[in-house]
Amino acid sequence: MVDSKDIILKAENISKQYRLGMVGTGTISHDLNRWWNRVRGKEDPYLQVGEANDRSTKSDSDYVWALQDINFEVKKGEVLGIIGKNGAGKSTLLKILSKVTGPTTGEIKTRGRIASLLEVGTGFHGEMTGRENIFLNGAILGMTKKEITAKIDEIIEFSGCQRYIDTPVKRYSSGMTVRLAFAVAAFLEPEILVIDEVLAVGDAEFQKKAIGKMQDISRGDGRTVLFVSHNMAAVKSLCTRALVLKNGKTTFEGDVEEAVMFYLEGSEVDSKVNTFHDRKGSGKLKIKEIEIQGKNKNKTPQTGFPFAITFSLDNNIQAKLNDVQMDLRIDDNLGQRIAWLSTSLVNFSEENEIVNKLVFKIDKLNLNKGIYYVTTYIMVKNEESDWIQNAFSFEVEEGDYYGNGASVSVSQSKALFNFKVSNVL
Template sequence: MTDIILKAENISKQYRLGLVGTGTISHDLNRWWHKIRGKEDPYLKVGERNDRSTKGASEYVWALQNIDFEVAKGEVLGIIGKNGAGKSTLLKILSKVTSPTTGEIKTRGRIASLLEVGTGFHGEMTGRENVYLNGAILGMTKREITSKIEEIIEFSGCQRYIDTPVKRYSSGMTVRLAFAVAAFLEPEILVIDEVLAVGDAEFQKKAIGKMQDISRGDGRTVLFVSHNMASVKSLCSRAIVLENGVVGFSGTTEASIDYYLKGEKNNFLQTKFGNRKGTGLVKINKVDVFGENKNVKPQSGKPLTIRFQLDNPNKVKAQDIDFDIRIDDNLDQRISWLSTRLVKKDTKNNLKYVEFIIDNLQLNNGIYTVTTHITVKNIISDWIQKAFTFEINQGDYYNNGYFVPVLQGKTLLDFKVKLH
């Protein structure tokens, strides 16, 4: 039988919108009156789902509704979803920072939480004093903390400042020490929110390695929230996707990430030109992505065309313009870079269109994101981060009826095999 260490049963959390303490005494009295009569809270029947993008009619909102899941000992569970989906609220309930409106959390063992920068730290106390304070909160003795403190300090990389008040730490230093405390003081359940994103790349890699060690080696449980899908994929054995306060999907990490990303980018081609920088002298008006012709979606092993229509009112010549595109996969990992710098510009005409054409597409099936970058005489004219996404269908790249699983690689290479 699986050793369940944490169980969430019918967890819901309701909030009242607006200013706290304004006009709520009548609601509190109403709740109290129903309670002493043994009746259900009358406000559980009202409220709307947690969709931050729409204006609701009710003053009550369900940040979470009917959440059920179990986590086994030694498991690393990823919790993913859009901003406002309810991830942080769920972690606060699991960490007992706040209580659920309905439902129950059952746990076995101590929980250490890292929900935001400086959680549980006192700014006037030194880093060393805060280590002892946090250890005491976790129920550890002074002797137990002392036996671990040198490891904690070394891992955090804050040796020089460990006897300096935490209020003088940068946010990155605070996160480093807070994570080291949470990881090394041996809680049975470690709860980590997006806070690790504050740390630099070296520390993020170090922290993920430590979380893998404590889950696989020490058999402790980790609940991990992140928008970095590469981190979720490398660390988590399973994941749940929250959508507007409810569980939209639960399954393997790969399946959960795929579900989440397809929900975010459910069209074959989705453009988003809002996040752009530059002079605007030459800029993108429209993009088309297609396969063998304009009516065919891109497919592995087939042609791919990415066609840009430009706005060039000043009739800048093609020879003065450099156009680069960067292609990332669904984990935000860079796959390829294409540029007009790499080819001979055989036209002196006013530039209106740019087409990047690939005769034999070597990308495996999946969703890809493109960042565009246009310069005019080396000055940025139009730089759009994550300008659009497009989807590539699975294709018979090797013409033998065998499809390469995307788990085995994002790129497909032409190769030969000699058997002797």
């Protein structure tokens, strides 16, 4: 039984409703209807309408539930990971927890000060210097000038922005901005630190530094961290517990390892499906079907053996090879990038051919046993035509990479692939 004194944050029946295509809560008639029901002590009539937060489907309602009936508790010193696909409701939940926006129903109970790092440069004034913005953000967090002054040297040193600290923030890169924002949020000692995916903007050195600082905050100082990330390795190394969101609802809560596996299993996609929902772009040239081929046709790929991915394309504009660039990003089951393949690295013999199919071939696959996730990206004449996050997944079986009869692991950190691309008419 958890002692209620240990609970520092509690979310009770949190739901958030938005009206699609509108700024604000709706029309005057809707607002009057809501007010009249409230005066009479009745429930808001629009809480009974609205659809789930599934961005992949066409809406038949003007209302959508970005979040529905979210309940959880966070203990002091705990690091809660919040994971889910794009549009699952993670950022909406963090904004409610940070009091950037209010819930439609439900209540958030907290003990202590909350510091939020939700978007790059949130709360920063572009015309003010980095030093001035430290004082501004500290004041927003409820710190006195004396408290900020005592910490400012540590903040500046950790951010790595010493040279530019007296330069207006509008001249900072996104990476520099997030470095300074994180340093302010971390060093001004809030009881609860809320962090969205902004750390992905920073370089590898800063991400390592930031994760180390968050571990010190939670384990050493006993403060609480709520962490949203698509980097499963960071979630597993940092978090003590995790929450999985899907379409605005909680689908899993518990152990981090189990949560990550639950999320990844739910992300697997049949490699031959004809319709993808998590995509964007003009659609002038887009993927309509995918086929994976291993050692033998239609067999699971094996380490050390030939491997091919065939993309059948819907070419509505009769685009030609010299106008098209297609990239593939391959991630492992922790969300870490293993490889990036691109047609821009290949010389085609006939660049004026119309593109109908593209086949990426690897003569000797250097991926270890496991499940891999592929994100695809197509550009036509430098215009984004089809981008699909986690378009499909494939599983690799253990194989004899070195041809000596033994199955061994191969080095694949940022793997280099000798690959070919051909256009099939």
